[in-house]
Amino acid sequence: MDLRRTPFTDRHVALGARMVDFAGYLMPVQYSGIQQEHDAVRQAAGLFDVSHMGQVRFTGPKALATLQWLLSNDVSQVAIGTAQYACLCNERGGVVDDVFTYRVAQDDYLVVVNASNRAKDVAWFHAHNPNPEGCTIVDQSDDWALLAVQGPKALQALQGLVNVDLESIARRGFVSGAVDGVDGCFIARTGYTGEDGFELFIPVNLAEPLWDKILAAGAAVGMLPVGLGARDTLRLEVRNCLYGHELSDDISPLQARLNWVTKLDKSGGFVGSEAILARRDSETHFLAGLVIEGSRIGRDGMRVLADGQDIGWVTSGTRAPSLGRGVCMAYLRPPYGKPGTQVVVDVRGREAAAVIVKGPFYVKESA
């Protein structure tokens, strides 16, 4: 099967990127190296092609009511021109996907879904739309290119290319605008890296030249193109969940500690809310963050031990480039998820001592 391409695939190849199959797309995993790309985002700026992600448009007088039923968060709190994180849950209280909802207008929402879940989500949305007469759901994934420009100097690098005042866009806000003269873009102050930055939704047919334009504009601040490898280390350092690792059809959002986007008291509930409530008191494992002592690295699927017992499993792990330490996220049985607890990760039969920590692994020094 041929892998799908984004408008920027030829640019990645021209830059010498290592290309991999990611969710059926031919995507760059790294250009100059994960450490260097990671550091560029933490210290200056990085440009990511995330066009593989899906966009689903919800429009009509019942769009809000539909999203309130489909999503775990309280979508009524989303003002026009702002965005909100949420889970899409199944009737067993598991997570179908985690999504970002952008409110474009009164009855117009753009929901960004994971590439790997796009077909599943679109089918799910249609099958569970409580108001098909009043809410039209359209998969626009093939209409949009998506670039992320992330890092403390992202704003400075981008400002000269856009016709809006980037400073005036609040965190998790977005506006319509033009990028290098390409009209019809959404410019959003959102991202996945723990840094300030922007995501640019660009009409797909006009997008290709913008890759080189943005890199050229960013050269003065040290912007680098960044692949999926550093995208993963960046998100892991700030403990953002990744579907297929921390989240799955069997894991409740409360197990993933996503209580803040799981509004169980929302009027009318949402798909899965009753199941999440029913299973809440019998959940056996909850997500925790571990820092490893020594240079061994925990990886997805490794077991975690304490007091001679199996207490859970790792969902993501890497050496955190900003910290120079091994870090993991893991589902652990209470009370072992308590910060300060000493545990052991079984790294292919060898022990790696680790300690539970609270909050993000990487915290930005305040400027």
Add this chain to the structure above:
Amino acid sequence: MNFPKNLVYTAHDEWLLVAGDEVTLGISDFAQDALGEIVHVELPEVDAEFAAGAAICEVESVKAVAEVYTPVACVVIAVNEALDGAEDALNSDPYGAGWLVKLRVTDASGLAGLADAATYQARVGA
């Protein structure tokens, strides 16, 4: 990429410097490039014995872990302790500071059939 002519190379992208019955072993320039930035190395104990084809070390990058195999039956006579905290030597100097282990060969038959630099280079297409 660089493939020194004084070395021989395995099907798993290790290099060997053979000097009598002593062998120094590491991973090739091709292997380090494919793995990316190496951040952890799991070395064997000195005096440990290995059969030909056994996994003798693990080399781990940010994204992946790879086993390193010995093509010859051997006893470990030295390991590169200096890699601890300086694993990037495997990327920057895979044939020098990035060496992994020194071995005493106990059965040399595994050395037959290893590739010379030109053959190896042609195989990896670099």
